[in-house]
Amino acid sequence: MKELNWNYPKTLADAEKLVRQENVLPHGGGTGLLLRNLTGVDGLIELSQLALRSVNVTENEVEIGSLCTYADVISELKKTDPEHILAQCLRHSANTPLRNRITIGGSIAMFPPWSDLMGALIALDAKVTLIGENSGDFPVEDYVKDSNLCKNSLITAVKFHNSGWRSAHYREIRTKSDMPVFNHTVLLKVEADKISESRIIVVGTASKFTRLTAVEDYLNSRKIDEIKPAEIEKLVNLKFAGSRIDDPDYSNIKAGIELGRMIVQMVRT
Ligand SMILES: Cc1cc2nc3c(=O)[nH]c(=O)nc-3n(C[C@H](O)[C@H](O)[C@H](O)COP(=O)(O)OP(=O)(O)OC[C@H]3O[C@@H](n4cnc5c(N)ncnc54)[C@H](O)[C@@H]3O)c2cc1C
Structure with a gap:
């Protein structure tokens, strides 16, 4: 060997x-x-000797060093916003020893289909900072889609605007310690009892992730009390790969039901 x-x-x-x-x-x-x-x-x-293990939160921006573990991110964000979408996404991920090891940089670079991280970063329009063959700040969505950006380049940080979203995360798991079959990240802005903006990302689909623009269009400008879970369900038409999931049609139906439930719960609380 x-x-x-x-x-x-x-x-x-x-x-x-x-x-x-x-x-x-x-x-x-x-x-x-x-x-x-x-x-x-x-x-x-x-990479562990590099000074890339801090979380910097300002009024406008959150910047996370790529060597921060899932556990680091949860404990740092908890200080300013315990219900921050990243804290919600990561706190049920994997298990305690793994959350103490898994890094943000490695998780962005690898983007497994069960990633609890990537839905939130894509929804937040995050940018990755790279050094090496590619250098500078790039939208995380471009990094995921363009393999040239990953080539011979090191992620040093990820950053996103620090804005006040109403947020929720749902993991479809069969047992508590399972990697999710799919997961939903929902960000909403509510003004005067209406949805003014929404971002919905599903991770785990055949294309790795899917933005549910049809549901976003349904929600945008809609009054909270006019939101119907059954109408949301009808707009969810996701393709799941059969390899990890026995029945992709079942997963699509389940994804619609859970999304409808979580959005209604978000707007009513
Ligand atoms: C049993 C188990 C269960 C898990 N469950 C979950 C789960 O439920 N949810 C979840 O989100 N994750 C889960 N994970 C974690 C996930 O599968 C990946 O293993 C993890 O995200 C990789 O992060 P890492 O820091 O360990 O990366 P590494 O293993 O160190 O690296 C992964 C890849 O990224 C590259 N890389 C690493 N750091 C950088 C960097 N800074 N810049 C550029 N490239 C880099 C490496 O070269 C490699 O190609 C689980 C892992 C295991 C083993």
Whole structure:
């Protein structure tokens, strides 16, 4: 078996040089790398000595260093907004030891179909900061869709506007410790008993994630007491892959029912 070359950069400049090399991969929490076939990988860049493990919350923006773990994000956001959408998404994710290891950078780069993180970041219009072959701030949605952006580049942070959304997250799980089959992230703005803006992202569909624009159009400008869960259900038409889920049609129906329920609960509380 080929030996893996481990690198331990202490500065971003060193990490940047390393990440530009072919077949040398960043190592965040290692929870995804553990499961993947590393044949063809020459080296790993162990990132833990880089100063990328802080959460900075200002009035306008939240910036999260890529080495923050799920647990770090939950405990930092709890200080200013215990019901922040990211705290809601991540607190039921995986289990305690894993939440202490899984990093934000590794989770964005990997984007597994059960990701509890990505729906919220896409809904929040987050931007990733990259160094290496690509450098600067890029919309997280572009990072997910454009494989050139991931190539030989290191995520150093993710940031998004700090705005006052009403928010909720739903995970479709069979047992408490399951990875979700799909999950919903809903952000709403309510003004004078009407929905003024909405963003709805489903993660786990055949295309990894789907923005439910038909439901957003239904909600926008609608009075709260005119919102009907059955009408929301009818607008949900999602394609799920059969490989992880026995019955994609069942998942679509369940996704519609749960979305209707969560939106009604959000606007009534
Ligand atoms: C049993 C189990 C259950 C899980 N359940 C859930 C769950 O319910 N919900 C959930 O959201 N997640 C869950 N996860 C976590 C998820 O599957 C991934 O393992 C995790 O998101 C990867 O993050 P990491 O920091 O460990 O990345 P790593 O394993 O370190 O890396 C993953 C990939 O990202 C790259 N990478 C790492 N850091 C960076 C960076 N800064 N910039 C660019 N590329 C980088 C690596 O090279 C690699 O290709 C679970 C994991 C396990 C093992």
